[in-house]
Amino acid sequence: MGKRNRSRAMVLARKRRGGAPAKPAAGAKDGGDAGAIPNKITFDDDDDDDDDDDDGDGDVREVPPPPPPRAPDEKIVLPRTSAPWFSRTLSARSTTHFEEYYRRQNILADEREWSAFLAHLRAPLPVTFRMSIMASHRAGVEEALREGKRLLTPGAENPRPRTDDGRVVPPPRRLDWCDGWQLGVDKMTLKYSRDATLRETQRWLVKHNSTGVLTRQAVDSMVPAAILGVEPHHAVLDLCASPGSKTTQCLEALHAGGETGGGGAPAGCVAANDIDPRRCYFLVRRCAALGAATQALMVTNHHAQWFPNGNVPLTTVAGGTTPGRGRDAIAKAIAKAKANGAPGSAPLAPFATREDGGRYPEGSFDRIICDVPCSGDGTLRKNPQIWSEWRPEFAMGLHALQLRIAQRGVALLKVGGYMVYSTCSFNPVENEAVVAELLRRCGDAIELVDASDRVKGLRRREGMTTWKVITTVDDEILEHASYEDCQRDASLGVGLRRAFRPSMWPPVASGVTRLGVRVRGPPLRRCVRLVPQDGDMGGFFAALIRKVKPLRGPSPTSEGVSTAMKAPGASAIVPRAMAIGGLVGGVPRPPLEHRYVPAPEEVLDALTREWGGGGGGDAMREMCACLFTRSTSCRRVTYLSPGIKKMCVDAIGAERLKCVWSGVRVWEKRDDVRGGGGGGGGGGGGGAFPYRLTKEGAVVLARHAGDARRLLMPARDVKQLLRDLGADVPLKAFTPAVANAARAMTPGSVLCELKKVGGGSDDACPPLAVELTPEGTLRVEWRYRKGLEGAPKAAAAAILRKLDANSRDGGY
Ligand SMILES: C[S@@+](CC[C@H](N)C(=O)[O-])C[C@H]1O[C@@H](n2cnc3c(N)ncnc32)[C@H](O)[C@@H]1O
Numbered sequence: 001m002g003k004r005n006r007s008r009a010m011v012l013a014r015k016r017r018g019g020a021p022a023k024p025a026a027g028a029k030d031g032g033d034a035g036a037i038p039n040k041i042t043f044d045d046d047d048d049d050d051d052d053d054d055d056g057d058g059d060v061r062e063v064p065p066p067p068p069p070r071a072p073d074e075k076i077v078l079p080r081t082s083a084p085w086f087s088r089t090l091s092a093r094s095t096t097h098f099e100e101y102y103r104r105q106n107i108l109a110d111e112r113e114w115s116a117f118l119a120h121l122r123a124p125l126p127v128t129f130r131m132s133i134m135a136s137h138r139a140g141v142e143e144a145l146r147e148g149k150r151l152l153t154p155g156a157e158n159p160r161p162r163t164d165d166g167r168v169v170p171p172p173r174r175l176d177w178c179d180g181w182q183l184g185v186d187k188m189t190l191k192y193s194r195d196a197t198l199r200e201t202q203r204w205l206v207k208h209n210s211t212g213v214l215t216r217q218a219v220d221s222m223v224p225a226a227i228l229g230v231e232p233h234h235a236v237l238d239l240c241a242s243p244g245s246k247t248t249q250c251l252e253a254l255h256a257g258g259e260t261g262g263g264g265a266p267a268g269c270v271a272a273n274d275i276d277p278r279r280c281y282f283l284v285r286r287c288a289a290l291g292a293a294t295q296a297l298m299v300t301n302h303h304a305q306w307f308p309n310g311n312v313p314l315t316t317v318a319g320g321t322t323p324g325r326g327r328d329a330i331a332k333a334i335a336k337a338k339a340n341g342a343p344g345s346a347p348l349a350p351f352a353t354r355e356d357g358g359r360y361p362e363g364s365f366d367r368i369i370c371d372v373p374c375s376g377d378g379t380l381r382k383n384p385q386i387w388s389e390w391r392p393e394f395a396m397g398l399h400a401l402q403l404r405i406a407q408r409g410v411a412l413l414k415v416g417g418y419m420v421y422s423t424c425s426f427n428p429v430e431n432e433a434v435v436a437e438l439l440r441r442c443g444d445a446i447e448l449v450d451a452s453d454r455v456k457g458l459r460r461r462e463g464m465t466t467w468k469v470i471t472t473v474d475d476e477i478l479e480h481a482s483y484e485d486c487q488r489d490a491s492l493g494v495g496l497r498r499a500f501r502p503s504m505w506p507p508v509a510s511g512v513t514r515l516g517v518r519v520r521g522p523p524l525r526r527c528v529r530l531v532p533q534d535g536d537m538g539g540f541f542a543a544l545i546r547k548v549k550p551l552r553g554p555s556p557t558s559e560g561v562s563t564a565m566k567a568p569g570a571s572a573i574v575p576r577a578m579a580i581g582g583l584v585g586g587v588p589r590p591p592l593e594h595r596y597v598p599a600p601e602e603v604l605d606a607l608t609r610e611w612g613g614g615g616g617g618d619a620m621r622e623m624c625a626c627l628f629t630r631s632t633s634c635r636r637v638t639y640l641s642p643g644i645k646k647m648c649v650d651a652i653g654a655e656r657l658k659c660v661w662s663g664v665r666v667w668e669k670r671d672d673v674r675g676g677g678g679g680g681g682g683g684g685g686g687g688a689f690p691y692r693l694t695k696e697g698a699v700v701l702a703r704h705a706g707d708a709r710r711l712l713m714p715a716r717d718v719k720q721l722l723r724d725l726g727a728d729v730p731l732k733a734f735t736p737a738v739a740n741a742a743r744a745m746t747p748g749s750v751l752c753e754l755k756k757v758g759g760g761s762d763d764a765c766p767p768l769a770v771e772l773t774p775e776g777t778l779r780v781e782w783r784y785r786k787g788l789e790g791a792p793k794a795a796a797a798a799i800l801r802k803l804d805a806n807s808r809d810g811g812y
Helices: 097-105 111-121 135-152 187-192 196-210 220-228 245-254 277-288 291-296 326-339 392-412 432-445 483-488 494-499 601-612 617-624 642-650 695-701 715-723 736-743 791-808
Strands: 009-012 075-077 089-091 126-131 173-175 180-186 214-216 235-238 269-273 297-300 365-371 413-423 446-449 469-473 476-480 528-530 540-547 627-629 636-639 659-662 664-669 691-693 710-713 748-754 768-772 777-780
Touching (some): 097 469, 097 476, 187 196, 196 214, 220 413, 220 528, 245 291, 245 365, 277 291, 277 297, 277 659, 291 297, 291 642, 291 695, 297 642, 365 392, 392 413, 392 432, 392 469, 432 540, 601 627, 601 691, 691 695, 691 768, 715 748, 715 768, 715 777, 715 791
Parallel strands (some): 235 269, 365 413, 710 748
Antiparallel strands (some): 009 476, 075 089, 126 180, 126 214, 173 180, 297 659, 636 664, 664 691, 748 768, 768 777
């Protein structure tokens, strides 16, 4: 026991017999103020489609029975995953820190549950996926389900497949609450199986994944978006978004009802944020696979805890306005923003004032996902190295950051809006403790909502109402009775003492005190806990929060600076960026280089002339209001849907947004065109218009362009174009009407659309961007960003399949 004072800390000798002490983890990745505590942030990158594994002896997933008693020297072999660089064996004789900690936390009711829990954690995770709910994928989904019927809903005529070691694979399970499926087999077994049915299932998954008809995603990770209930008119913010499984889920939900907003785009939008610029670009790549749906998306790069509130003018500073800009500037900014239809109905005052009841301005978002960085022990089935690396201090090091991000989330929410706070951790210090403190700090502004009826069919557990604060020191487990106790305990290192927060301990439970006073604890049972044995998934935690009032503001002091701003943690409510627009730490703020600015007038005029001909003038002018660029030479013209434009450009605080990427690139300058922006039709590129239409741009432009540059094609001609991507097809190869219409056009981009003549499905073929060359040929020229080079072929093949299916069904 050494010299430590054990009066306030209960010490448990480690029960290890053998087994090396746990390795200290890597240092903190970002702002968790954990002192000397090691931080371990796990990113639940649940891209189950990362087929980078190269080992072949598949592990078999079955719902594991409780483990039998083990021989003394027996090893537990953990599932093979796509990260094979760590040891996959555990000694059956030693109890890990992880097990000891959670047994003490009583996260499960009894020994039977505990055995099932461990057995599942040590078994591989079954493959799960969800079908797209985007309106434009409806027919594709129907086709995929028709094609996969035999694989997904086996009957007596289809014998169940077997794994290579002879075990019968359980049948797939439908997950109605998320339009998903869970297969009876894990990723590695599926990928390397010799069974014909399993091989066909793998091919089916890869084929439909490549066209966005289905997305592979862990079941637990689908929960936040499912309980948020995103609708096409919602403004959604994903505060910690990369790698983007929940972002893409929200973006798909936004496009579920087809095109319902201004200009044909959904009225809502999705803002996806991440602290790490590289992970932001990963997010961009992943979302780009959704094609034109990104018209309503922006990707930003902020610390989530300081994400700017678009409802607060740029010029505000604590206690007043930025020196040199003053109230006039604010008034002007507000007037401009109002004229542009700035988001939110909040009072625009920078601070809580007497007029608005002493409350802060509300945020601009209807739905927020706060999937915070966490210790990630719920992902043990995908990341078995956590068994040996795990320490309770990982959670402690993240608690304060998680709370700040959640608090910022509440500030950014509209009144009436919902936020999900989630982690892929079992740890109550990262889960219920954060939610309890959030409820305490936000007072009457928020309420915790019971989300069970939003995910019917999902087996879940209630949130915990009590737990312990435990650390490990030199392989010993210490249980800390209270914050005050551990601050007085000189035997604990200074770093460790600093890492504690009073909010880590459970709140007072509901009941009657000895003095007869009735107290009400927070209703933490309403939180959602997922454990692996319920539904054969990973571990997850989610809490649904509803904002019912604006946050209460600080009480003003004589200096005009709020006392709340001086309080610890206050930066989560009052943006640190309050000084933006003037001096930051005495240094002038650098100009922002991430803004989307309206495309130059001459470019817009030229685009309207080129594409508005044939009755599209008005619609083109409407589209021009949403066309932006980021370069002075206007190399690219990007369309931002009215919903995302409100956030990204028109909002009175939009200048603060570090926007990495937004919208759909509709045109890009031809490489052989030099100099100025527009220049009208003709000129450059062998007489072609200086801007080339992009693949996704065609989908957006088709809603606005006139008929002058449209070619309405029968299916035969469309197939002709798509069979040989990138090849020049002479006009004489097309039906005479199409060839003649093309000959009447000047060279450059044209919009080719499928002429529907029968009962074929509506989304068999989207509008295509096709190049009409000066030599009189048509060429499909789809350019893809790095990492998606294989996508054009897959997209073309998918369209060809749909066209063939329609011909069989008597359409076209
Ligand atoms: C658990 S992962 C998010 C997973 C993601 N929601 C998904 O479903 O694909 C946490 C993410 O938060 C990011 N992150 C960590 N600290 C952050 C902070 N302070 N602000 C914003 N993002 C942060 C990490 O870069 C990481 O991508």
